Amino acid sequence: MDLVVVESPTKAKTLSRFLGKDFEVMATMGHIKDLPKSKLGVDIKNNFKPDYVPVAKREDVIENLKLKSKKSKVVYLASDPDREGEAIAQHVKEILTVDRSLSTVHRITFHEITKEAVEEAITNPRDIDKNLVDAQTGRRVLDRLVGYELSPLLWKKVRRGLSAGRVQSVTLRLIVEKEREIEAFKTEEFWEVFATVHRLLFTVKQLTPEVKSANTSGVFVVELIKQEVKNKKQADEIVAELKKSNYKVSDVKKREVTKSSYPPFTTSTMSQAGARIFGWSAKRTMRAAQELYEEGLITYHRTDSFNISQAAIVKAREFIKKTYGERYLPESPKYYKTTSKVVQEAHEAVRPVDAGNSGQGIGNSDGQKLYDLIRRRFLACQMSSAIYSEIVIDVDAYTLLPTRYTLRASGQTLVFDGWRKLFPGFTREVKSANTSGVFLLPEVKVNEPLQLIEVNPVQKFTEPPPRFNEASLIKMLEKLGIGRPSTYAPIISTIQIRNYVEQDEGIFKPTPIGFAVNDFLVKNFPEELEYQFTAQMEGDLDNIATGEKKWVETIKKFWGPFSKKVKIVTKEGKRVKIETEKLGRKCPECKGGELVIRIGRFGKFISCSIFPDCKHTEKYLEKTGAKCPECKDGDVIVKRSGRNRKFFGCSRYPDCKWASWRKPLTDNKI
DNA sequence: CAGTGAGCGAGCTTCCGCTTGACTT
Numbered sequence A: 001m002d003l004v005v006v007e008s009p010t011k012a013k014t015l016s017r018f019l020g021k022d023f024e025v026m027a028t029m030g031h032i033k034d035l036p037k038s039k040l041g042v043d044i045k046n047n048f049k050p051d052y053v054p055v056a057k058r059e060d061v062i063e064n065l066k067l068k069s070k071k072s073k074v075v076y077l078a079s080d081p082d083r084e085g086e087a088i089a090q091h092v093k094e095i096l097t098v099d100r101s102l103s104t105v106h107r108i109t110f111h112e113i114t115k116e117a118v119e120e121a122i123t124n125p126r127d128i129d130k131n132l133v134d135a136q137t138g139r140r141v142l143d144r145l146v147g148y149e150l151s152p153l154l155w156k157k158v159r160r161g162l163s164a165g166r167v168q169s170v171t172l173r174l175i176v177e178k179e180r181e182i183e184a185f186k187t188e189e190f191w192e193v194f195a196t197v198h199r200l201l202f203t204v205k206q207l208t209p210e211v212k213s214a215n216t217s218g219v220f221v222v223e224l225i226k227q228e229v230k231n232k233k234q235a236d237e238i239v240a241e242l243k244k245s246n247y248k249v250s251d252v253k254k255r256e257v258t259k260s261s262y263p264p265f266t267t268s269t270m271s272q273a274g275a276r277i278f279g280w281s282a283k284r285t286m287r288a289a290q291e292l293y294e295e296g297l298i299t300y301h302r303t304d305s306f307n308i309s310q311a312a313i314v315k316a317r318e319f320i321k322k323t324y325g326e327r328y329l330p331e332s333p334k335y336y337k338t339t340s341k342v343v344q345e346a347h348e349a350v351r352p353v354d355a356g357n358s359g360q361g362i363g364n365s366d367g368q369k370l371y372d373l374i375r376r377r378f379l380a381c382q383m384s385s386a387i388y389s390e391i392v393i394d395v396d397a398y399t400l401l402p403t404r405y406t407l408r409a410s411g412q413t414l415v416f417d418g419w420r421k422l423f424p425g426f427t428r429e430v431k432s433a434n435t436s437g438v439f440l441l442p443e444v445k446v447n448e449p450l451q452l453i454e455v456n457p458v459q460k461f462t463e464p465p466p467r468f469n470e471a472s473l474i475k476m477l478e479k480l481g482i483g484r485p486s487t488y489a490p491i492i493s494t495i496q497i498r499n500y501v502e503q504d505e506g507i508f509k510p511t512p513i514g515f516a517v518n519d520f521l522v523k524n525f526p527e528e529l530e531y532q533f534t535a536q537m538e539g540d541l542d543n544i545a546t547g548e549k550k551w552v553e554t555i556k557k558f559w560g561p562f563s564k565k566v567k568i569v570t571k572e573g574k575r576v577k578i579e580t581e582k583l584g585r586k587c588p589e590c591k592g593g594e595l596v597i598r599i600g601r602f603g604k605f606i607s608c609s610i611f612p613d614c615k616h617t618e619k620y621l622e623k624t625g626a627k628c629p630e631c632k633d634g635d636v637i638v639k640r641s642g643r644n645r646k647f648f649g650c651s652r653y654p655d656c657k658w659a660s661w662r663k664p665l666t667d668n669k670i
Numbered sequence B: 001c002a003g004t005g006a007g008c009g010a011g012c013t014t015c016c017g018c019t020t021g022a023c024t025t
Helices: A009-019 A056-070 A083-096 A115-123 A130-157 A168-184 A209-213 A232-244 A267-278 A282-294 A310-324 A365-380 A418-422 A470-480 A488-497 A512-524 A533-545 A551-572
Strands: A002-006 A023-027 A074-077 A104-107 A189-199 A219-225 A246-259 A386-398 A404-416 A449-461 A501-504 A507-510 A581-586 A594-600 A603-608 A617-619 A622-627 A635-640 A646-650
Touching (some): A002 A009, A009 A023, A168 A470, A168 A488, A189 A232, A246 A404, A267 A282, A267 A365, A282 A365, A488 A501, A533 A551
Parallel strands (some): A002 A023, A074 A104
Antiparallel strands (some): A189 A449, A246 A386, A594 A603, A603 A617
């Protein structure tokens, strides 16, 4: 009997099905060796020697591995073909060879879990790639040094219990800088001018609803272009001139536009879609995906790869041809390349295991919804492009005066749906930009005269950039190469548990603690907080993996300037004050101070501004304006769970136990 | 269903990435 070791129990189950009775397959459940939690675990003076110790939670796994390996002639280490996977393989080997010398330990890798790929791997074993293990060591040591040096600095200079790290601190920075950008934003007025015109073939006296809705009325709306309109005075002048103008078609451009399908899901894009389409948190999407994965319905859900196995492509193409017909099948399969440089392709994209399975009868509704989405996205990615016919009509407005205006209408019509057959809700409407209705654009000819019906100036204001939500934050992190598929959801939790940011209707805003921590870190550690820091690190790690660089040298180069800064800031850095928000009420106890909102370990609370001289505190009640739907008496207030997640409860608790994750509607908004 | 903050200085907090499961508001 031979032993095969992988990370996840699900992968183990699949492999043992392929390999049969002669193989025992075991799962490590992730890393089994790591740096100790309670101390630095890096011997800086001794070439940064890491003190990898067995993970406490995995003691039973380790015992089991030792036991089973003794009964095996050959051990195959089949963890993922990437940095972390290679380290897991190395750690398993270390643990198995600590008591005795094993005769044969092989490392095998495969990029898709099929019988053929696994058998191929077993017949071509290799040794553990020491360089790749070194790259993981370098990554791990760097993260430990950054995290365990900066965090204590925050305890000393800001507040106890805080944390900093290569990933979380840059994530916080993104949110803080967005907030500052919004604060600094000055809204500017501008105007859009629309003219409604009609062809002379038709006589239109009045814009009745019937005229608007009739596609054949010859009425359409054009928008003024090539002209900035900054205020009402300018708009009025232009409107007056447009009213006196003659109109004719100056240009008609028609062309075909193809819209190709999106690539199959990765963790990141799947989380974004879960948020956009279902309004789910990253956690909820990942939990649903985990269940689908465990039930054998989808491929692994933590991935950054667009790869699709050959077999899956063949099956998908058969299914598309059979179900939708030849026209929906492109001549050759579509392959998608990743845009990110730091991608580590250990897995396939997230796709259905069997694209022919419609997913009917999946237990829970989240699972069903997500499966359907994953399946459609996957099938669509192998279908033909959608084809639109686009038309752009330019209209000339002219008088005897030299001033002329150009106005434009443009629209797209779907001529062939292609992959959009599976995403019909996303079809773009045929629309000409306008304020008074939707019109189909008529077939007009160049130089054809037009009759003006009305001119509509619309006042608009430029808007500040939107704050991050979970989806846009994950997208940004992925773009910057920060974090991994397995950590996107946890990162979002961490910065909230630390009270650095809070979510308001799904939108991230920094708290005063978040501002204070970020400003302290950015000021004192500008290089390490740079958005490019991780990307540079990845470049170094790649060089370590190829053997061009040594991990110790790389860490040394980082440690020199970093530790110097830590030393200086520890000695000279001033303690940071966390801003408080004034409530506008005098303290009822001392009458001298003013009440302010502070953020403590358990969230917001109200206290006196002259603390510690006055120790008065009050509960912070955040009313939503709604009455309790159960007892109809108490107010619905915002509360926080142990994990610092917002939920809504009745102010009469514990008399009334009503609680909900979702904000109830207020009485006036039904 | 009470606690939080500062500073005192007993002993403690903290990182990222790999994995699953046990709880719930």
